[in-house]
Amino acid sequence: MGSSYFVVSWLVLAFAVVGCKNGTQDQSGSSPGVKHKPAGTGENAMPATIKPPPAMAVPMKPALPTDVPQKGPAKNGKPPKGTLTAQFAHHKRRNMIRTFSSSVDNESRVTVKMYADGSVTLDDKGKWLDRVTYSKLTACQSRVEEKRWDTLYEGTWEQNGKQLVIKTKLVNEKCTQGVTCDSRPPEMTPCGPVTKTLILTCTADSLTLKQDKKSIPAWKCDMGKAATHTSNPWNFGRDQCVERYMGNRWPFYYRPCAAQKPN
Numbered sequence: 001m002g003s004s005y006f007v008v009s010w011l012v013l014a015f016a017v018v019g020c021k022n023g024t025q026d027q028s029g030s031s032p033g034v035k036h037k038p039a040g041t042g043e044n045a046m047p048a049t050i051k052p053p054p055a056m057a058v059p060m061k062p063a064l065p066t067d068v069p070q071k072g073p074a075k076n077g078k079p080p081k082g083t084l085t086a087q088f089a090h091h092k093r094r095n096m097i098r099t100f101s102s103s104v105d106n107e108s109r110v111t112v113k114m115y116a117d118g119s120v121t122l123d124d125k126g127k128w129l130d131r132v133t134y135s136k137l138t139a140c141q142s143r144v145e146e147k148r149w150d151t152l153y154e155g156t157w158e159q160n161g162k163q164l165v166i167k168t169k170l171v172n173e174k175c176t177q178g179v180t181c182d183s184r185p186p187e188m189t190p191c192g193p194v195t196k197t198l199i200l201t202c203t204a205d206s207l208t209l210k211q212d213k214k215s216i217p218a219w220k221c222d223m224g225k226a227a228t229h230t231s232n233p234w235n236f237g238r239d240q241c242v243e244r245y246m247g248n249r250w251p252f253y254y255r256p257c258a259a260q261k262p263n
Helices: 002-023
Strands: 082-096 100-114 119-134 142-160 163-181 187-189 197-208 215-222 234-237 242-246 253-256
Touching: 082 234, 119 163, 163 215, 197 234, 234 242
Parallel strands: 082 242
Antiparallel strands: 082 100, 100 119, 119 142, 142 163, 163 187, 163 197, 197 215, 215 234, 242 253
């Protein structure tokens, strides 16, 4: 019995030693006897769980208030600071007995719009119509020559005392002209070239209206040798539209603008 008790005690002690050795091994599988610093300690320690930073909210662009005017080309929806308008009319009639009769009608309008930011638009629009009817039988009993144009310039303006300088460049031109013989289709021909860069140098002066001999303040403008559809000189009333009119005889004279516009 003494020997049996000794064997049993020895087996119990052996199993206890093996169990202690296995217990020293790290849960992660590292070798026994190696000491590990607990998570979250030390200089280079990483937290057990890495949380992503909270999402950054993207700020929305504030809407522009509707009552604040936005900057842009002055001619787009903004009223001009000043407008100069001049009309031009030439009506001429001729009648050669037993030969022919003719009539010439030339009407145009030049409008200059000056804006507060120093920009300017200049529009030259008009029509020219020459009709001739022959009394005797000819290859072309009735001849009609017609021209219509609409020319737009843009640029800058500057006033210095009694001098106004308008510098513009051609941005758009529409022009057609042709000759119609009797009821035949018109024969179209190209319009003459116009100046690409148009500069008006205007001086403060006055114009006398024919009807009542009234003198009104005006801008008298010099455009040098510029080629335009509406013939010069271009003179504008400073406070009202004036028309340069000429009938059968020279010279022309000035009068208040008529209500109708060239189309």
